[in-house]
Amino acid sequence: MKVGVIGAGSIGSVVATRLRAGAVPGVRLTGVAHSDPADPDGVPVLPFDELVAESELVVECAGQQALAALGPRVLDAGRDLLVVSVGALADQHLLDTLLAAGPGAVHLSTGAIGGLDLLAAAAAMGPLESVEIVTTKKPAGLVQPWMPEEQANRLREADAPVEVLRAPARTVTAAFPASANVAASVALAVGAWDTVEAAVVADPGAARTSHVITAEGPAGTYRFEINNHPSPRTPTSSRIVPYAVLSAIGGLANPRGVFR
């Protein structure tokens, strides 16, 4: 399978480098579409249209805005799309556009978290009564352009954990586009945006990024605690994310390879 990557930051550069090294059987890297002038670790750079033309699967690792701008074009060209910036799908208009686009198909990366399969199964049995995801990260990466200066400074100077926002998943993922895509992943897994409450906590002492997901419903009660090392390059992203992407690519390229 020929795979192209959009974005060569902390996630895309690892995905591209590993694919180029042959880490996923049956996959060949076509290149990366990259908006930075810097050389993305020596992987071949292609203009977006060429990347799409050369690839069977295009992997978005470039952020929510890039997904909104480029995702429909990938699908309309008949290429499949693997989405990392899942939070963009909180925008119902974009979700509808992607669903209507094609003939390419959309796949979602599990990104920084897990347990989504079990949550989806639990939701299928009957509506969940409550679902919560609490994300805790170092404060620096959580400062956002929409924050009043006073709030941004309070965050930068925090010497103890601060809950920055608690709201429905749709609101939180839009407010923290590089930090709370996971809230959207949970909402999409359980198929109920309004049931999922998300919180973002800034903790100056957080050596790892944590995501604690809890859910309750007719199937049972669930709690997943994830403590990820942050990426040294882009600390808002967990280091595991490119490997979740590679795992998803492996599954798509080798649908009969479940035992390997």
Ligand SMILES: NC(=O)C1=CN([C@@H]2O[C@H](COP(=O)(O)OP(=O)(O)OC[C@H]3O[C@@H](n4cnc5c(N)ncnc54)[C@H](O)[C@@H]3O)[C@@H](O)[C@H]2O)C=CC1
């Ligand atoms: N689903 C999940 O669990 C997670 C999702 N993410 C998403 O992944 C995105 C990327 O994360 P990182 O690689 O850590 O960010 P990063 O900032 O290190 O890299 C993003 C790269 O994309 C490039 N880019 C932006 N717009 C582009 C465009 N239109 N065309 C080509 N390249 C473009 C930028 O120049 C940059 O090099 C985040 O913004 C976030 O939305 C990140 C972490 C977890």
Ligand SMILES: O=C([O-])CC(=O)C(=O)O
């Ligand atoms: O990488 C993480 O831990 C989560 C993240 O940035 C996101 O969901 O956008």
